[in-house]
Amino acid sequence: MPNRLPNTPPPRGAHRSSPRWRRLPEERPRQILDAALEVFGERGLAGARLDDIARRAGVSKGTIYLYFPNKEELFREVVRAVVVDRLRQAAANAGTGDPVQELERYLRAHWDFVLSPAFQTIFKLVTGELHNFPDLAEFYGREVVMPANQLLAGMIRRGIERGDFRQVDPVLAAGFMASTAITHSTWCARRHVFKLLTDVTDEQVFEQLLDFIFHAIRVTPAPATPVGAE
Amino acid sequence: MPNRLPNTPPPRGAHRSSPRWRRLPEERPRQILDAALEVFGERGLAGARLDDIARRAGVSKGTIYLYFPNKEELFREVVRAVVVDRLRQAAANAGTGDPVQELERYLRAHWDFVLSPAFQTIFKLVTGELHNFPDLAEFYGREVVMPANQLLAGMIRRGIERGDFRQVDPVLAAGFMASTAITHSTWCARRHVFKLLTDVTDEQVFEQLLDFIFHAIRVTPAPATPVGAE
Amino acid sequence: MPNRLPNTPPPRGAHRSSPRWRRLPEERPRQILDAALEVFGERGLAGARLDDIARRAGVSKGTIYLYFPNKEELFREVVRAVVVDRLRQAAANAGTGDPVQELERYLRAHWDFVLSPAFQTIFKLVTGELHNFPDLAEFYGREVVMPANQLLAGMIRRGIERGDFRQVDPVLAAGFMASTAITHSTWCARRHVFKLLTDVTDEQVFEQLLDFIFHAIRVTPAPATPVGAE
């Protein structure tokens, strides 16, 4: 009956014969991908409705099919394009100064990033859905996890070479650092639902985390307790 | 599996050599919960089909509804019953001996547990779906995360009091340890999809993890430079 | 395939070795039929659940199938046995005295009956479901409507012969009387939902109804004062 649904974006000019302003069609895919990231993040792959994605992107449902052949491929593109894009730009600020300072700077950036809603969303998707998409999983490992780990491991390696850090496996140590930040960040982000960590700020947590990490790898005059190592 | 084809009219007088079902009311809920855990883990809440859960449990679809009012409540029960059950038994072996040895023992048990398929599944569900179930999230925080953290924090606290560990926030340190193990374990479990860490064994990873953790908190005879603190 | 026909006389109890107390099995069918009448009346044929009928009859669901081959046949039996039974007993008190007084007495009984919950239920079933059961409909017409109509028409006919009533078609007039009572009674019974007739009592309505009916058929020799009105 009503020929215009609620939530319809502002009606474009009723001028027909005259050249009217158009939304740039080249932005469509990005609009859709951004909207899809949000909805997939909230509802998961199966739970997300194309209707919602379309509405949030400000387009109609049919339009999605002009750019993506189906829901699953849209999901692939979300991970491929949006995720990689965002993670890349987060990993970009790699300096080459003092390893200790550089590491600290990097960890702070990492912490800020993993606390961001964007990352929380991505992490959820990766954890929950990626195992059904082997190609995407490999892609994610190759394009996201690996480079980030390389970057971090490189810093640690240089620190070891300069005598700042003790002899650890740089790759594994990098993994420990990143993973600690990641999981802990999800707990921080869920304080209100888990009713946990309600009396410390994110910043305090991060400082303790830094302290924890640096103690774990810095050189130490003498080992206190030789545990767990043979 | 079903010995009667769909749409086949009931074979009224057909003599059957084996009964179509047996009466096992005491075992049904557990069978269903176990099957549901698997399927939810593979497909998520929205993607799981009750048909699959039923088939995997060896019962018919209708039977599920004799024990659980609907899919969502089944999901709740899966998390409640299975998770709590398994996590509790994992946390049960808490000794009270030498904090260092005890901590090491606990971390090993924790590591083994988080590497198990059961935990991997649960973790996926918690990460991906729990934010839509506030009551479950709170329940999970209260019944699972909190107790495990208390246990671990207690060991650390005793280690600090005995002079084995340095002054750290026991609760946060416990969180770091657990989270490191958790996230890293998911990476280990996904070596084959991420194509990462393919040249080290789980055991080697764990040893490095222990080394990392103990260095992070053990007392250090001589002060090093205070990093990461301003 | 059903090894027991409907209307089978109550199965006598198999002698057991030990005499234990039993609920009288010969009452089962009637218990079930009574419960079924209620539930069918409330929910209709399709909407009624055997579970509810069983519960209301105080038996288990399977027990119903010991006495009735399926739901539809149970419905048939409800109409056949219970409905006819009740309608018959209501119609039974037919005297043979003064036609006018007899008619009045009969109409009063009729009015009381159509106001009863039992009749309301039956009327609902007959109106709503019977057209899908041609055999039942014919049966109902033959066993219920026809006899009642005959009875009423007989009184009218005798009244005409005696000069009390004017020349009308006794059968049609009987139909008008009964139908007026029937439909109007459903309105009375639904005062609270229709929000109608809320300021008159059932008795007042009946008196007006009597007045209406008798004016419609009595001979009218000369003008007189209105009856049944104050």
Place this chain on the structure above:
Amino acid sequence: MPNRLPNTPPPRGAHRSSPRWRRLPEERPRQILDAALEVFGERGLAGARLDDIARRAGVSKGTIYLYFPNKEELFREVVRAVVVDRLRQAAANAGTGDPVQELERYLRAHWDFVLSPAFQTIFKLVTGELHNFPDLAEFYGREVVMPANQLLAGMIRRGIERGDFRQVDPVLAAGFMASTAITHSTWCARRHVFKLLTDVTDEQVFEQLLDFIFHAIRVTPAPATPVGAE
């Protein structure tokens, strides 16, 4: 009817000579409501299948949900739209001339209407299902029963004032007239199932009904038998 077999994969490039559907959004609700009226009338609320309604409306099942949120609401709309619509138009031809003639004209229209399949259906639904829908019942009383009764009562009242009719309660008398017509019409409509009234035509019945009704309310010279008053 469906030109695509179930489970057949979508024939992507299959050229179809005729379009699968046409766009008729303005007509859809009415088509669906009409079909629903029929099916609800035949099977009742619980027994009606949306599949059947859809097929009879010439649309697919999903289309119904574009216009009605669910089955129950569709039922509501059927009663609301169809009933009110038709009854309104039936009540529209209310003149203001000679009460006697007007009443006769009205009763004839009423009789024709209650004999129509549409009304028979509605009456069945109202009788059988309305008690589960209190809001609809109230609506029906307010919008249908009440206005029709008012109209009829008005004619009677004017007839009384002009001395054509005797002193009766106009509202109750109107009820008697309408109800007689209604119930009796259902009997007429069911002659073939009840095997009753098979030797008189609807027209003959109506003439007798008119005679019955007019005798009931017209002024009469003298009371024949003082009945129904004590």
Place this chain on the structure above:
DNA sequence: GATGAATGAGGGTTCATTCAT
């Protein structure tokens, strides 16, 4: 005879996908 756990076809409802406009 009686029970009620188990079954599975059926129906309401959703939503990815298509396509006339």
Place this chain on the structure above:
DNA sequence: AATGAATGAACCCTCATTCAT
């Protein structure tokens, strides 16, 4: 290019019916 009405397969859930106990 964009729309959104229409479709129909798929899925959750119900409940009549069966049958081991």
